[in-house]
Amino acid sequence: MCRHLAYVGPPVALGELLLRPAHSLEHQSWAPDTQVSGVVNADGFGVGWYADGDPVPARYRRAGPIWGDLGFRDLARVVRTRALLAAVRGATLPGADKEAAAAPFAADRWLFSHNGAVPGWPGSLAPVAATLPAAELLALEARTDSALVWALVLHRLRAGDAPDRALADTVREVAEAAPGARLNLLLTDGQVVAATTWGDSLCFSAAPGRTVVASEPYDDDPGWTAVPDRTVLLASRTDVSLTPLKEPSP
Numbered sequence: 001m002c003r004h005l006a007y008v009g010p011p012v013a014l015g016e017l018l019l020r021p022a023h024s025l026e027h028q029s030w031a032p033d034t035q036v037s038g039v040v041n042a043d044g045f046g047v048g049w050y051a052d053g054d055p056v057p058a059r060y061r062r063a064g065p066i067w068g069d070l071g072f073r074d075l076a077r078v079v080r081t082r083a084l085l086a087a088v089r090g091a092t093l094p095g096a097d098k099e100a101a102a103a104p105f106a107a108d109r110w111l112f113s114h115n116g117a118v119p120g121w122p123g124s125l126a127p128v129a130a131t132l133p134a135a136e137l138l139a140l141e142a143r144t145d146s147a148l149v150w151a152l153v154l155h156r157l158r159a160g161d162a163p164d165r166a167l168a169d170t171v172r173e174v175a176e177a178a179p180g181a182r183l184n185l186l187l188t189d190g191q192v193v194a195a196t197t198w199g200d201s202l203c204f205s206a207a208p209g210r211t212v213v214a215s216e217p218y219d220d221d222p223g224w225t226a227v228p229d230r231t232v233l234l235a236s237r238t239d240v241s242l243t244p245l246k247e248p249s250p
Helices: 014-018 070-078 123-129 134-138 145-158 163-177
Strands: 002-013 045-049 058-062 080-089 105-107 110-117 182-188 193-197 203-207 210-214 224-226 231-235 240-244
Touching: 002 014, 002 070, 002 110, 002 182, 002 193, 014 045, 014 070, 014 080, 058 070, 080 110, 080 182, 105 145, 110 145, 123 145, 123 163, 134 145, 145 163, 145 182, 163 182, 163 193, 163 231, 193 210, 203 231, 210 231
Parallel strands: none
Antiparallel strands: 002 080, 002 210, 045 058, 045 080, 105 110, 110 182, 182 193, 193 231, 203 210, 203 224, 231 240
8 A cells, every 4th residue: 555646736845745744645654544454654655756848757766664764855855846746655565676666656758656456466467467568577667566557557658548548447457357456546747647546545636727636635725625436537737637437347
């Protein structure tokens, strides 16, 4: 299980979103309000962000808990960005690949995170994994359910799918192979944010020129809106749309 957050909007310091709020992502890593499985997210964390004029995001990831990384506090105080994706990790299985298993995963202009777990991993997804080209399987960054889910999403993105469709089709494919999977996915290219709810919480806060999508609110502002389960979200700096996700066919 994880907690994650994505932002698009005016320039903001990383710490203003991830550390400073009363119920920040850092606070959620040990005291989440809405997590349905597990409590402490101490198995790594990461943040990816975009610099003006560069479509390829930078990342900072570590294998330990976010609260124990004093260097990140300095980084978060001075780095400003118009878009980011961050996550704190509670591992489905312990000991897998250290910081390589920490979200956000990245490729091309994309950042990705998975909040949830796939039951029966890895056997339950063996038939799904077999649909990917061998080169893509060999390029997996980590031996985790999240890394494989990311490979499935990325394969669709590179085939030309829109981000919301890539997430929705991946969720249905994985849920059919592994009933009971929790698949809250989060994706950004620095311009739009796509997300799914499938077994866990998600919300968004939209104001003129900026949108935040998160596992749970980081403050008490009444502007947060809960996203219903079985939904795909697509957001920009100015718009948020919600579309129901259909269950896979029996």
